[in-house]
């Protein structure tokens with residue numbers, strides 16, 4: 001793909017983006033973060049990271065020493081899954097591949113934090129039925145949309161609001177997955193409580209209609225997420241634990257800015273995390289999905305929610321924050337965010353198409369455009385074949 005011609009690059013080498021910072025136990029040399037990016041190249045059956053290409057993909061994106069990489073989302077257990085080509089970290093076969101990926105990232109002097117995933121009602125109902133698994137959510141049959149309802153009906157499976165025992169089992173699965181990550185050599189883990197997956201389905205009243213201690217109030221809807229945080233912190237330490245939240249997300253039927261009470265939910269969760277921090281258990285970082293992107297599956301700028309900001313986070317949380325959302329094409333916004341000394345910046349789509357993104361940001365080099373159809377294609381095309389800037393120039397892309 002040629003360079004993005006509409007974009008005027010700006011060198012960020014002399015900004016805080018290239019000042020070192022310690023995150024958990026990781027001494028970063030820059031503040032660029034590879035945002036979590038599901039790429040659907042894992043092998044089925046078994047949800048095993050791709051044995052041919054995954055090491056190379058992460059190798060290419062960790063070449064600048066001292067960079068923080070969050071992996072694609074990783075299923076904590078088979079029951080938490082529901083996509084055939086996303087990876088897990090519960091089996092020995094999966095762990096063997098992750099060990100190779102993490103070792104390669106470390107060989108490059110960079111750091112890796114897997115993102116722990118539980119799909120809930122975002123799972124494909126037909127996969128859950130085929131594999132004899134439950135089709136879980138916070139509540140029974142509160143559908144994301146009519147299409148999914150139809151699919152579940154055709155597959156012959158009901159959406160199931162999980163019981164308290166099933167919540168307890170999932171917490172054990174999160175803990176085991178976090179331990180497995182550390183055993184494989186990861187520097188920490190990120191809990192995925194964003195983008196309408198199971199933990200987010202508990203946080204949002206649109207999907208959480210429970211009447212037990214996990215629903216009905218802000219405190220109750222936050223309980224599952226906070227129990228997962230506490231259990232993982234007990235198992236691997238707060239300095240190895242991070243969390244992703246998306247207060248304005250509408251993807252997957254979540255309320256986003258349309259529910260005026262929702263920020264109170266997030267302010268509560270972040271307040272509870274700050275309380276734990278004051279008591280000696282500060283998470284390594286919060287990863288906040290900015291309202292600049294309400295859905296990464298449309299083009300940059302489309303669907304941005306401009307009626308709210310994430311400034312409230314900084315009034316509550318005094319630790320490190322990763323901010324993500326349409327920053328590659330907006331160095332002016334990046335510079336504004338970087339004025340805060342505890343801020344790192346996450347990059348998604350343009351890190352797919354620019355494996356050497358860190359160097360391009362440092363020097364203000366042009367960015368290669370991405371090929372959206374191959375985001376989720378089972379191919380090495382659009383995965384490991386994006387050139388570095390120097391390679392692209394050799395290919396004549398600067399003249400196209």
Ligand code: FMN
Pocket residue numbers: 035036037038039072073115192194195244289293296297324325326327328346347348349350375376
């Ligand atoms: N966000 C997650 O939290 N977990 C994921 O696994 C994940 N997968 C993604 C896969 C693709 C192909 C894309 C485009 C986005 C994904 N996201 C995921 C969201 C990104 O992490 C990021 O927040 C979003 O793309 C906005 O950043 P950007 O504007 O720099 O792309």
